[in-house]
Amino acid sequence: MAKITRRNFIKTTGAASAIGLAGFPAIASAMKHGGGKKVVIVGGGIGGATCARYVKMADAGVDVTLIEPKANYHTCFMSNEVLGGDRPIDSIKFGYDRLASEGITVVKDTVSAIDTNAKKVTTSGGKTFGYDRCVVAPGIDFKYDQIEGYDAKVANTVTHAWQAGPQTATLRKQLEGMKNGGTVVICPPPNPFRCPPGPYERASLIAKYLQEQKPKSKILILDAKGKFSKQGLFVQGWKKLYGYGTDKSLIDWVSAEQTDNGIASVDAGAMTVTTKFGDTHKADVLNVIPAQKAGKIAFTAGLTKGDWCPVDKSTFESTIAKGVHVIGDASIATKMPKSGYSANTQAKVCAAAIVAMLNGDEPGTPSWLNTCYSIVGKDYAMSVAAVYRLGKDAKGGQLITPVKGAGGLTPKDASPEHLRRELGYAHSWFNNITKDVFG
């Protein structure tokens, strides 16, 4: 037998793929099958927009409608770079023109009700949309009632900035206006919440800004938790860059043991915050991130159990209402973190399942991934990653299980060059995921 050279190997592969293409007529019939079926997607964030595109790409015959009240979406990821002054806010702003050009009907409106029996969605603008499959991707809402003196209105000045946009710009302006020697107080929420390492990346990038511009200032983190995501790597970075642990530290972290599990009240007029333990702290800039729950429409439509939405993990179909899928932060997708990348890969699993179901096929085996970069300072970033498969928990229920022996954190002994490169990969991730989501 003739030896297979690498060049011949390529030719063979090429031939194999040509045979694959010969099977294309079978796809045409599959497309016809899904043709005319209606998918209505509620919410144009990372999960919703990804799902819209991937349903349409898998089956152009499906009629996809995306309903979103805002004309533009500001990504939460990289919004901390806006706060640190490292990027303009417009660089995290994305519109829906590309989705529309791909044949997705984009409706600027707010969904006020979902009738899961009649299979129709109603908007506050008075429109009604019937669906074969509905995808609910509302992201998060805040439990304002858990902090005295804090509500959606107060949040316009004492920001949470945990949904990027106007509040991100406000918080940045407040940091720019703060005196050298001022105190920034950040109050992270209890678990579970969107973007677990986010508050600590925020502290890092504000520290970087203060160190460069207002070095007499400091950051006080009043935490509702006793430990936090990527803590070892953050603390290592803070020690290296911001004097953490010394009396000159730019960052001071107060754990749940000292706050008695977070803050009890905010006085927006006096710019003070009081912990549950009873200590009151005066702030020059105050950032309060409340506890979270699924976006409002998930509750209105009756899709929640507790604060979040239970789903079949292989399709993201609600276990409460048939024909409705919930993806992203609002869903219970244990053990995935509530992150943009999680929402993106969940949306693809959901899109593939929906297209299969509309075509009368069994949904395929899912696969998920999450990588999360956190920027700690100049030329300094680190990451955590996991690959997920559908597994079982101790009681035999579905569990999105990280593959054993894979994933994990940037090594603690990573070289400065390694950390510098991770910053480049963080920015690449931002460029690539936003293009994957918004086109």
Place this chain on the structure above:
Amino acid sequence: MGTKLIRHALLAAGLACAASGAFAGGMASPSMLANTCAGCHGSTGNSNGPATPGIAGLSKGYFIAALLSYKYGDDEAAIEKVVAANPSVLDADVFEVLPRGKGTIMSRIAKGFEDAEIIAMADVFANERFVRHAQTTKSSLADKGAKLHEKHCEKCHEDGGRTSIDDVGILAGQWMPYLNNSLADYKDGTRKMVKKMTGKMKKLNAADLEALVQYYGSQKM
């Protein structure tokens, strides 16, 4: 743009699914697996940069070698086992896996995929077209790089570094920060080269390498 290509990948997977009937519980489809890479490497494996490489159009052999290297590190026995178990895909006489170091997240991610999944994803990306992005380059340096490429690199990195034939990486139009990182890793030994490349690299100084990167970055077609 790559939207057509994504559709192609998804449909091809749909086809595989239809052909094998219900596939719940089995291996995830090639596109289901490959689509999870898009967050960092771009839709269809075409990266929008600046540092993560485009992986569309990589030969099956190159892709598999890279992933096995990230997955198994220095464990040559494990890699040999994979090669031996896949004789229809990997030719033991020519297939070579060289260490790539642990400087990226890939050494953590690749461990999450079965060997068969890696091979399935290699097929998806080998069938995608590599898109070259406009990058800012200096024409005088790029011209110098073009001559250096012709003299030292063209024999293996054919067509100005545009192809992945013979399981080489795509250089033309690849992101320049990625090329710089790779060259730095070759220079300090973190990433191992094939023997003939080691000889060539000895003849190239830092300015030569910069010119080569500028040449590759300047190719947009």
